[in-house]
Amino acid sequence: MTDPLIRARNLSVGFRIGGGLFGKSILKAVDKVDLDIEKGAFFGIVGESGSGKTTLGRALLKAVPITGGEASYTDDEVDYDLTTLDGAELKDYRKRAQLIFQDPYAALSPRMTVRDIIAEPLEVMKLTQNRRDTDARVREIAAKCRLNLEHLRRFPHAFSGGQRQRISIARALVSGPKFIVADESVAALDVSIQADVLNLLKELQRDLGITFMFISHDLSVVAHTCDHVAVMYLGRLVETAPTRKIFAAPRHPYTRALFSAIPSLDPDSNDRAQKLEGEIPSPTNQPTGCKFHTRCPHVIDRCRKEEPALEQPGDGHEVACHRWRELMESMPA
Incomplete structure (x- = not known):
């Protein structure tokens, strides 16, 4: 069995905040995450705002410091320890791991042409020998992202949101990365445009x-x-499984509540969204035991005292809940 492209064990990211009379506190944005992302996978991370999804992605890109645990990147050529990566190895990792930003309007410089935007990583990383090679690579990637030569001469203000996002995708692809974090990359787009961009990403995944x-926070996407799919809550993974399996039979109460909010296309459906009481707790003052117990309708005393580990029953479906087995037996599928 080959090694996963990305592997994390007990991965944590914390930030010191505050000060003054009461001193500084630690904000635990990512807390003891175990994760394997296989080569060629399209791996989804879902959860409410503030659950730590973006920070986890940035940690795996080495864009924020990793404060605890282990993380590694392994492809056919290199094996990098992301917790100690720096210098020449970090520069090389920047070619292999890229980010697609959420906002296609803020992500592109209004003073640069599309050609210059896409070419910038090549020039900064010195991946081409001359302008001719740079232009050839830019045209190649632009074509894969459904941009033509005329588009390369224009400035970002001349494009729609969907076209701008394709420019952002082309910029991320131009260095030839093997790992891309797409951070809410279709959230700012209309539904019809979302489908076009998602189909493009799937096509690129298959071809490259x-x-x-x-x-994403959009479960239908x-x-x-x-x-x-992996589900995050307050910096922790609470459930992870193949997409079909987790959507067919979610095991964690938080996952069930999220999935119940997906609108049904069946007009005769009697399913109702499971309302979660209260707000997600502050990352600086996390509850003891299970992080979800303050909002869980199935909480027992053990949940308040003992934090559940991410259990691996052996069927590829992992869940962090003390009561998931009895809840699966008592709750309708």
Whole structure:
């Protein structure tokens, strides 16, 4: 069995905040995450705002410091320890791991042409020998992202949101990465444009063998695009499984509540969204025991005292809940 492209064990990211009379506190944005992303996968990360999805993606890109645990990147050529990566190895990793930003309007410089935007990583990383090679690579990637030569001469203000996002995708692809974090990359687009961009990402994954980590709060998008899903809550993974399996039979109460909010296309459906009481707790003052116990309708005393580990029953479906077995037996599928 080959090694996963991305592997994390007990991965944590914390930030010191505050000060003054009461001193500084630690914000635990990512807390003891175990994760494997296989080569060529389209791996989805879902959860509410503030659950740590973006910070996890940036940690795996080495864009924020990793404060605890282990993380590694392994492809056919290199094996990098992301916790100690720096210098020449970090520069090389920047070619192999890229980010697609959420906002296609803020992500592109209004003073640069599309050609210059896409070419910038090549020039900064010194991946081409001269302008002719740079232009050839830019045209190649632009064509894969459905941009023509006329587009390359224009400035970003001349394009729609969907076209701008294709420019952002082309810029991320131009260095030839093998791992891309797409952070809410279709959230700012209309539904019809979302479908076009998602189909483009799937096409690129298939043709170029790229591994995607797709961060989203839109569960219908994740169901359409991803082949594996991990659910985050307050910096922890609470459930992870292949997409079909987790959507067919979610095991964690938080996952069930999220999935119940997906609108049904069946007009005769009597399913109702499971309302979660209260707000997600502050990352600086996390509850003891299970992080979800303050909002869980199935909480017992053990949940308040003992934090559940991510259990692996052996069927590829992992869940962090003390009561998931009895809840699966008592709750309708």
